[in-house]
Amino acid sequence: MTHDHDLVLRPTPAQTEAALNPPPGRNGGDLVVETLAGLGATTVFGLPGQHALGMFDALRRSDLRYVGLRVENNAGFAADAYGRITGEAAPLLLSTGPGALTSLAALQEAAAASAPVLAIGSQVPTAGLGGGRHGYLHELPDQAASFRGVVKSVHPVRAQSQIPSAIAAAWKSALTAPHGPVWVEIPQDVLLAPASLPVVTGVDATPEELVPRPELTAVAADLLSRAARPAIIAGGGVVRADASGKLRLLAERLSAPVVTTFGGKGAFPWEHPLSLQSWLEDRHTTDFLEDADVLLVVGSGLGELSSNYHTFQPRGRVVQIEADLGKLESNHPALGIHADARLALQALLETVEEREDPTAPERVRDLLARVRARLAAQDLGLEQRVLASVRKALPADAPSFWDMTILAYWAWSAFDAKSPNTMHSAQGAGGLGYGFPAALGAAAADPTRPVLAVSGDGGALYSVAELATARQYGLNVTWLIVDDGGYGILREYMTDAFGQATATELTRPDFVALAESFGVPGVRTSPETLEADLAKALAAPGPSVVVLPAVLRMFAPTHLG
DSSP states (O other), X not given: OOOGGGOOOOOOHHHHHHHHSOOTTOBHHHHHHHHHHHHTOOEEEEOOOGGGHHHHHHHXXXXXXXXXXXXXXXXXXXXXXXXXXXXXXXXXXXXXXXHHHTTHHHHHHHHXXXXXXXXXXXXXXXXXXXXXXXXXXXXXXOTTHHHHTTSSEEEEOOSGGGHHHHHHHHHHXXXXXXXXOEEEEEEHHHXXXXXXXXXXXXXXXXXXXXXXXXXXXXXXXXXXXXXXXXXXXXOHHHHHTTOHHHHHHHHHHHTOOEEEOSTTTTSSOTTSTTBOTTOOXXXXXXXXXXXOSEEEEESOOOXXXXXXXXXXXXXXXXXXXXXXXXXXXXXXXXXXXXXXXXXXXXXXXXXXXXXXXXXXXXXXXXXXXXXHHHHHTTOOHHHHHHHHHHHHHSOTTOOEEEOSSHHHHHHHHHOOOOSTTOEEESTTTOOTTOHHHHHHHHHHHOTTSOEEEEEEHHHHTTTTTHHHHHHHHTOOEEEEEEEOSBOHHHHHHHHHHXXXXXXXXXXXXXXXXXHHHTXXXXXXXXXXXXXXXXXXXXXSSSOEEEEEEOOOOOOOOSSOO
8 A cells, every 4th residue: 555655756867877976076055056946046146255155156057147246235135126026035145244144134124025035144164153252254153043033934054964955944934925034054164065965956845825714714705795884905915925816806896995005016906996096194094994894904914104103093893814923913903814815815705795885986086085185285296296207207017116215105105006016115124225236136037127226315325336236237227316415204204303304414426427437327317307317218228327306305194193
């Protein structure tokens, strides 16, 4: 009698021959790159360092494409964007100590945004491990401890035979919902030692599916079917699960208005009759959602931004579908369904009853009119014209990556992403410097489309070294830098709070001349010529820089009164 667990994959004659006679000149680093290739990776990001040279030497014996950035944190941002665009785990190769630790801010963003990044860092030689003070370069008592509070999982390696299994486990972790960054670390001597193990050929790391419990989706379907005023909040989990089509079908079946979070941009059509768009930082929207008798929250933890700075207090029943167990009911009591958004929405579509509500589109139109009236009373024509020019210049299917700058804060609420998975920002962790290196990662993922990066002058100064990366690889990224002379949003916050700003004004370079010194075309534009200049830059192959000197203002907050 044969049982499933008795079945094993038999090697082919060619595999047997390769195993018995592995090619010469391999080291532990080859086991890393062979495992990555076996898992399906095609591109790796990173920055070499002394302890990691075994991995980088192995790259020349592999078919993996290497994209090297100039700062480890920027390499992490590039890997983050590659993971968001492709849905694949993006390998990030790093060295020990300062090289590893410099990536932490990028990995925090990847964790907050559920971006699958597979970070593989080196370690001091095994003789220096264990917490003693051996005096090795870059030595830390416990390097992995710096990552445990940031990434999904940590996978230490101490012998070459552990490398394939550790990387496969990390890959599976990164791609199991919710996606996220993971950390593998391998000592220098393990990477450098000659490899007697056979070439890695068979690696299985299939991520687990997070299926909803049927008794919970049955209750949710009943609540939604009988609701008088249902509404839906769609978060980034809908985008990551590729579930926007199912979301639209469910909203139409329920006649339920839909608002997308800033991380869920594009999850629902902007001009749909049921679309509340993304005006979450607006008290009119907050009131509308509070009035829903059943509120379906899909792929969002209803955090600070999605709850209008925690002023949102729902009065009806909340149904929350969330893949991240830690976010389930973390801010509001709910019927919590721990599941992948796509699978849970499919379950609801199979069980929910259709309901008609001819008043729903009218209520949506009324809300959006109130939002427009509030903005019209604030003399914000310049800001709205600039954002409209960006939208007109950017092809509908082109991705955009936004740094933490005033124009990005506008875009969170007011920008039509046109389609899912095309608008991304650093609003997960909120660190500066994300936009340009992330756009480089997206361009590496798909060179057929232009990519837009948007930064302020302060955030741009975090990333100027990557102009060399853009030029070296000919990446198709247009970088819009809005130059307002400093940290514009902090200037506003401090002026509002204290009457004046401190430490917000910056000496900046001539960004056009700086770009041209890297061999990257640059142009200085104005609000009147922005659309034409940006469209021209986006249409040209390779990298480019467009500089817009302008002082933009934020719309008035609605959560303070």
